[in-house]
Amino acid sequence: MGVEGIWEYIFDLVANRKHKKRKQLNTVSLKVRMDCEGCQQKVKNALSSLKGVKTVDVDWMQQKATVTGYVDAKKVVKRVETTGKNVEAWPYVPYTQVAHPYVAGVYDKKAPTGHVRKTDDPAIVGLNPVEEHYAFMFSDENPNACSLM
Numbered sequence: 001m002g003v004e005g006i007w008e009y010i011f012d013l014v015a016n017r018k019h020k021k022r023k024q025l026n027t028v029s030l031k032v033r034m035d036c037e038g039c040q041q042k043v044k045n046a047l048s049s050l051k052g053v054k055t056v057d058v059d060w061m062q063q064k065a066t067v068t069g070y071v072d073a074k075k076v077v078k079r080v081e082t083t084g085k086n087v088e089a090w091p092y093v094p095y096t097q098v099a100h101p102y103v104a105g106v107y108d109k110k111a112p113t114g115h116v117r118k119t120d121d122p123a124i125v126g127l128n129p130v131e132e133h134y135a136f137m138f139s140d141e142n143p144n145a146c147s148l149m
Contacts, residue, residue: 092111
């Protein structure tokens with residue numbers, strides 16, 4: 001490390017102190033209890049006025065609000081709570097991410113089309129080795145699959 005390397009190192013230290021660290025771009029999805037378009041507009045106005053928000057998408061039919069920007073999830077939840085609406089983190093995932101989407105703990109009648117409740121139970125999320133073997137046996141991707149299929 002020569003003189004140039006030392007000067008470069010010192011310059012980088014000084015330059016980094018002057019700049020603030022910028023927050024990371026986040027996407028926060030929430031389930032908000034809304035009954036009409038008026039509720040939708042109330043939630044959208046509250047979220048749009050939050051500092052760092054880039055886009056707000058509110059769908060009252062799905063009961064979903066999505067915020068994208070340089071925001072903290074806790075602040076977004078608190079802002080929605082000021083409107084008087086019930087709010088929670090978006091509890092659904094696409095049903096293709098779950099191996100057993102019709103199990104009692106996962107299936108939800110109130111979920112939007114094509115979605116099921118999120119779970120961390122490994123028995124529900126993934127296939128066990130026996131199920132995986134049978135699923136591959138009758139798969140279209142298996143060249144040795146049953147010819148009756």
